[in-house]
Amino acid sequence: MTVRALSTLSADELDEFLAAQRTAYDTLVARGLSLDLTRGKPSSAQLDLSDGLLGLPSTTKDASGTDVRNYGGLAGITEIRSLFAELLNIDLEQIVAQGNSSLALMREVLTFLMLKGAIDGAPWAGQKVKFLCPVPGYDRHFALLEWLGIEMIPIPMNADGPDADAAASLAANDPAIKGIWVVPTYANPTGDVTSVEVATKLVSMPTAAPDFKIFWDNAYALHHLTSAETKSADVISLANVAGNPHRPIMFASTSKITYAGAGVAFLATSKEQIAWYADNLGFGTIGPDKVNQLRHVEFFKDAAGVRAHMGKHRELLAPKFAELSRILDERLTGYDVATWTNPAGGYFISLNVLDGTASRVIELAKAAGVALTPAGSAFPLKFDPNDRNIRLAPSLPPIAEVTGAAEVVATCVLLAAAEKLSS
Amino acid sequence: MTVRALSTLSADELDEFLAAQRTAYDTLVARGLSLDLTRGKPSSAQLDLSDGLLGLPSTTKDASGTDVRNYGGLAGITEIRSLFAELLNIDLEQIVAQGNSSLALMREVLTFLMLKGAIDGAPWAGQKVKFLCPVPGYDRHFALLEWLGIEMIPIPMNADGPDADAAASLAANDPAIKGIWVVPTYANPTGDVTSVEVATKLVSMPTAAPDFKIFWDNAYALHHLTSAETKSADVISLANVAGNPHRPIMFASTSKITYAGAGVAFLATSKEQIAWYADNLGFGTIGPDKVNQLRHVEFFKDAAGVRAHMGKHRELLAPKFAELSRILDERLTGYDVATWTNPAGGYFISLNVLDGTASRVIELAKAAGVALTPAGSAFPLKFDPNDRNIRLAPSLPPIAEVTGAAEVVATCVLLAAAEKLSS
Numbered sequence: 001m002t003v004r005a006l007s008t009l010s011a012d013e014l015d016e017f018l019a020a021q022r023t024a025y026d027t028l029v030a031r032g033l034s035l036d037l038t039r040g041k042p043s044s045a046q047l048d049l050s051d052g053l054l055g056l057p058s059t060t061k062d063a064s065g066t067d068v069r070n071y072g073g074l075a076g077i078t079e080i081r082s083l084f085a086e087l088l089n090i091d092l093e094q095i096v097a098q099g100n101s102s103l104a105l106m107r108e109v110l111t112f113l114m115l116k117g118a119i120d121g122a123p124w125a126g127q128k129v130k131f132l133c134p135v136p137g138y139d140r141h142f143a144l145l146e147w148l149g150i151e152m153i154p155i156p157m158n159a160d161g162p163d164a165d166a167a168a169s170l171a172a173n174d175p176a177i178k179g180i181w182v183v184p185t186y187a188n189p190t191g192d193v194t195s196v197e198v199a200t201k202l203v204s205m206p207t208a209a210p211d212f213k214i215f216w217d218n219a220y221a222l223h224h225l226t227s228a229e230t231k232s233a234d235v236i237s238l239a240n241v242a243g244n245p246h247r248p249i250m251f252a253s254t255s256k257i258t259y260a261g262a263g264v265a266f267l268a269t270s271k272e273q274i275a276w277y278a279d280n281l282g283f284g285t286i287g288p289d290k291v292n293q294l295r296h297v298e299f300f301k302d303a304a305g306v307r308a309h310m311g312k313h314r315e316l317l318a319p320k321f322a323e324l325s326r327i328l329d330e331r332l333t334g335y336d337v338a339t340w341t342n343p344a345g346g347y348f349i350s351l352n353v354l355d356g357t358a359s360r361v362i363e364l365a366k367a368a369g370v371a372l373t374p375a376g377s378a379f380p381l382k383f384d385p386n387d388r389n390i391r392l393a394p395s396l397p398p399i400a401e402v403t404g405a406a407e408v409v410a411t412c413v414l415l416a417a418a419e420k421l422s423s
Numbered sequence: 424m425t426v427r428a429l430s431t432l433s434a435d436e437l438d439e440f441l442a443a444q445r446t447a448y449d450t451l452v453a454r455g456l457s458l459d460l461t462r463g464k465p466s467s468a469q470l471d472l473s474d475g476l477l478g479l480p481s482t483t484k485d486a487s488g489t490d491v492r493n494y495g496g497l498a499g500i501t502e503i504r505s506l507f508a509e510l511l512n513i514d515l516e517q518i519v520a521q522g523n524s525s526l527a528l529m530r531e532v533l534t535f536l537m538l539k540g541a542i543d544g545a546p547w548a549g550q551k552v553k554f555l556c557p558v559p560g561y562d563r564h565f566a567l568l569e570w571l572g573i574e575m576i577p578i579p580m581n582a583d584g585p586d587a588d589a590a591a592s593l594a595a596n597d598p599a600i601k602g603i604w605v606v607p608t609y610a611n612p613t614g615d616v617t618s619v620e621v622a623t624k625l626v627s628m629p630t631a632a633p634d635f636k637i638f639w640d641n642a643y644a645l646h647h648l649t650s651a652e653t654k655s656a657d658v659i660s661l662a663n664v665a666g667n668p669h670r671p672i673m674f675a676s677t678s679k680i681t682y683a684g685a686g687v688a689f690l691a692t693s694k695e696q697i698a699w700y701a702d703n704l705g706f707g708t709i710g711p712d713k714v715n716q717l718r719h720v721e722f723f724k725d726a727a728g729v730r731a732h733m734g735k736h737r738e739l740l741a742p743k744f745a746e747l748s749r750i751l752d753e754r755l756t757g758y759d760v761a762t763w764t765n766p767a768g769g770y771f772i773s774l775n776v777l778d779g780t781a782s783r784v785i786e787l788a789k790a791a792g793v794a795l796t797p798a799g800s801a802f803p804l805k806f807d808p809n810d811r812n813i814r815l816a817p818s819l820p821p822i823a824e825v826t827g828a829a830e831v832v833a834t835c836v837l838l839a840a841a842e843k844l845s846s
Contacts, residue, residue, distance in 0.1 A: 041493055042493065055478055070465065071678070072684065100522070107706065107708070114548075116570075140709075147703070148538065255494070259493070261491065261493055261494050261496070261710055261713050285524045285526055285527040286683075287524075288523070289523045291477075292685065292712070
């Protein structure tokens with residue numbers, strides 16, 4: 001049978017196709033696979049790239065002569081701030097370096113906003129608070145808001161970033177809308193890059209809430225899969241020009257540069273908002289792990305060192321993405337039941353299957369030994385209204401397992417589509 | 424002039440004494456000293472004891488085979504939990520190991536209580552909340568409560584711990600009283616040890632608030648200055664026996680065992696409350712720095728390793744405490760204008776001067792080049808109603824500087840007292 005859009009098949013052709021997919025699926029199930037495409041975790045080989053950290057630091061003083069082993073230094077050591085200020089295109093006084101988790105910094109900022117209020121507003125606790133959530137998006141962002149009882153308003157995530165017109169029209173009229181999530185460069189999960197135009201709209205749009213914040217999660221700013229090395233929009237400068245300097249708060253980390261569990265996280269925003277953050281932070285800690293920060297500085301030496309290091313990650317990651325794409329291309333093209341992204345960076349491929357079949361695909365894959373992120377994960381409250389989106393993360397498994405898992409996914413997509421169209 | 428209680432001196436004798444102290448003080452000022460007894464920071468020599476950490480870990484897998492470099496492991500690695508469970512006399516499932524700051528864990532628990540509520544109560548945000556604060560106490564504890572808008576009720580800190588009768592009578596009748604701070608073993612700043620009897624009263628007393636919590640900051644549990652090695656009351660078992668298993672939450676860290684800025688912090692409480700903590704924590708982080716935890720495990724090997732290590736700290740610290748005590752004894756005994764503690768552990772000596780003179784002593788010392796913690800620091804809102812208490816921290820400076828600083832403090836105490844009695 002030639003490859004055709006499944007919707008154009010006759011009833012008999014569809015029966016035949018469904019039977020063929022069931023047979024193929026049963027063969028895969030019989031293999032007893034145990035594969036995992038769920039989370040954006042680095043592989044062991046990627047972690048090995050940073051094992052030079054284990055023997056560092058070679059000294060216990062930073063450039064200013066401060067003993068990194070002792071208390072203090074709330075903003076982090078200057079050298080690591082300076083290094084990532086350069087890489088993220090930020091002024092030194094606009095960035096702080098903290099512990100091992102940028103998610104923890106997002107949580108901190110949200111709890112400070114809830115309990116103490118922004119520099120331009122009252123505490124959010126006790127107020128009705130809503131956030132704009134470009135979808136599909138990052139499940140942990142949405143879970144954090146759900147935890148805090150913040151209402152989530154989905155808006156479309158487009159190829160050039162969040163739908164800024166939708167964001168603007170919502171934010172202009174509802175003072176309860178206090179923020180938006182953006183993963184600007186290589187979005188999670190679509191891989192799309194927020195353009196300078198969209199970033200400009202987001203920092204410029206009038207908002208009914210004076211304390212509207214853009215949570216700019218720059219998790220993959222340096223995580224290129226091609227030599228194009230797309231630049232991330234300079235949201236902090238753009239916001240400054242737009243007269244809304246306190247609107248964006250940028251987060252980043254070395255979690256997917258060095259060790260996922262033992263890196264350094266960064267927060268960048270206006271000088272005034274850095275002071276607000278540090279003032280609040282200072283009540284709850286005496287300072288971050290400066291030894292680990294110095295360890296990272298010695299390991300990288302300079303920005304070129306980080307870039308060279310990211311090139312090694314690319315060598316390990318790009319073939320896995322290529323393999324996943326190759327199999328989706330080979331197996332799914334022409335049936336008109338799925339589309340998927342071809343990211344130039346980041347950690348994910350976003351797969352949209354026939355409406356109403358994502359849960360079934362995930363269920364089928366699970367029964368065939370391939371773990372996928374639960375249906376709806378990329379949506380607030382885990383509700384994908386079209387039951388369409390599946391996030392694929394090929395970084396952790398070895399390439400042979402990516403191949404095997406992708407074959408299962410492709411078969412499940414076709415089987416679920418045929419089932420749906422037959423019903 | 425023989426040493427006599429200053430209050431028994433005649434006017435002429437007091438004039439003479441005052442003049443002598445002014446002369447002594449002026450001589451000290453002329454020396455142009457720059458000394459610091461403010462914070463309980465370890466000295467470089469103490470930090471050097473842990474430099475074996477810098478070449479560790481030698482492996483990247485924990486005992487369960489988990490790669491410590493990657494994401495995950497919210498509770499911390501089992502080996503470090505097990506090590507400190509033994510040292511702190513806790514069951515393994517009742518303790519978690521986190522990042523570098525126990526203060527950050529206290530902040531986290533307080534923000535979870537504010538925003539989400541305890542397992543036995545509603546969110547504290549929006550309610551009137553009060554805490555019992557034994558005084559003198561730890562300034563950062565009080566600052567954290569002030570930051571959160573929690574009202575602080577001072578109660579006496581006695582030689583056997585917080586005044587449990589005062590605590591019981593207040594907590595029994597006011598449902599807004601939600602907690603108490605306790606630094607049980609070697610209190611900050613008095614060095615006093617909370618007895619099993621007092622601990623039993625605190626965990627047993629009826630409280631009007633069902634979600635009353637004891638913040639049991641066991642910062643100095645292993646930090647002995649004598650071979651007596653006082654045991655810390657087993658508050659978690661006592662609370663269990665009393666039928667209030669969720670009342671105490673214990674905090675501890677290696678900040679004053681290994682590196683003050685790069686250690687591992689611990690939280691211990693009932694199994695159910697550990698689950699509550701981890702459930703909330705999981706929204707805001709994927710896991711602590713497990714590499715640093717494994718580094719610590721390899722460095723210590725076992726509980727005996729930690730105890731031996733603490734013996735080395737004692738060798739460095741005990742002479743500084745002895746020197747500070749010696750000078751206070753020599754210079755202040757007999758004048759009846761000051762009392763001070765003689766701690767068997769911890770990081771501080773608490774000095775009570777003539778009522779109404781602590782601020783003046785600190786001002787005089789500053790002008791003579793000796794930095795002391797600001798007056799009132801050991802009290803909520805920095806208000807010492809008797810203007811009496813000064814916290815002395817001899818750990819950081821070399822012993823010669825402890826001598827010099829103690830001489831200045833003694834002179835300032837006598838001068839301020841003479842001024843006060845003459846006025």
